[in-house]
Amino acid sequence: MNRYLSLYASAAYAFLYLPLAVLAVFSFNASRFAIWQGFTWHWYVEVFRDERLIEATIHSVEIAICATIFSTVIGTLAAYAIWKRRARWLTNSLYLSLVTPEIVTGVSLLAFFQWIFRFLHVQLGMHTVILAHISFSIAYAVIVILARLRTFDPALEEAALDLGANEWQVFWRVTAPNLLPAIGAAALLCFTVSFDDYVTTSLVAGVNSETLPMVIYSLARRGVSPAVNALSAMITIGIGTLIVAAEGLQQRGARSRP
């Protein structure tokens, strides 16, 4: 039976990885179509020549960096406070925001922004996308940091308090340094979640805020373009590396516990 299981597991992993692998392989295909006609870098060159793609990449990176900084800081502080003493309503609403279908998050934010714009003279754009991304990334940051805090020994904090440190000094000089790997992991996770988001972004984006996933979406709808394959391969490798790094940081944080 174990032999069947391992055979099945190989097939399952193939199912998970083959589509992405095939996409990557065909990004080097000289033909526009799905027939192999020799190796080429052409589509990669094309990606880097495409001004719309370059601009969208810059937007995506800017948005992801802003959203990451805010949501990691806010999430770390909140996780620490929740760890000290439960804040039911906040944890519950964070979990609720996680299970809310993305399309609902998107349209509710769109309606909210449009309602706000009745009073303020602003339009949809980069800032609305960043706000939306902060709102859905915080939950991820809180979860990662909380997971690390659960393995953190509170005796360290008590010792610091006994030795005369105040609450803030305890957090800043004792707990936060111990959390650094987890904070790094949370930041990487927030970055990838923000960088990859399409549904919410497409609803709250306005003029001059087209992101990379939005371009990929419109190209994918239009039909075959091997440049999209090349772009997808690069993003998948890049994001995959970030995720592996985040996992590594989390493991390291967990191992260094006293």
Added chain:
Amino acid sequence: MSRLRVAFLSPAAIVTIALFAIPIGIICAYSLLSRGAYGGVILPWTIESYRRVFDPLYAEILWRSFVLAAISTSLCLILGFPLALYIARSKRRTLLLNLVMLPFWTSFLIRTYAWMFLLRDTGLINTILQSLHLIRQPLPLLFNDGAVVLGLVYGYLPFMVLPLYATLEKLDPALLDAARDLGATPWVATWKIIVPLSRSGMLAGSLLVFIPCLGAYLTPDLLGGGKTVMIGNLVQNQFTTARDWPFGSAVSLLLMALVLIILLRMLSRQSEQLL
């Protein structure tokens, strides 16, 4: 409450209230207003939008979303269980589990696009079949319900494997040894002992898969073409093309309510099991 706690909690609280609670509240209000000429909403207050949700046309979309989500969840369960079992029995559990989760963290859009590349009329599968002279005309693999289910299963399989693994890993191997000593074959032991004992993991996994499947938007949009419309597409359409914000809001809230009902029912059942 200490000042530090207030300072630490308030940023998250402000963001959650301003960018989650209030927007949902606005949707609630909009669902009870009338449709404006160019999108947006106007007075008077009305429950017309909720009445329209039960129009046969829209009720069918709700039903279809339920069916597609249920099929995808069952397939995830069938496909995910042996995989979780394999990982739980393996020596390199962490690595294997991370390998399941890794694709989940990479772009959902790109993973969906990968299937478009495979399934299109001029896609890889049709090209290979044609060059082998197995078919003359390309098979209509993309833009149908099957493609949507495939995309959903592909997208959410990790959500099934994770909780299943967590349950299976905790099972006492002595149970299997005992069954074997008493003459059960590995298959019988798995079916009669492991499967019933991993029910809580199955429930959790099904919940984690069913909820995002029910609210799916991108998968039916890209893989289903114009034909397969699920609730998510209906919501998006009302807010963009159709410009009927009150109706879109009503459908959003209905979707949200369905998710909450399923979540609460499952959670209460699970806590009963724990007792």
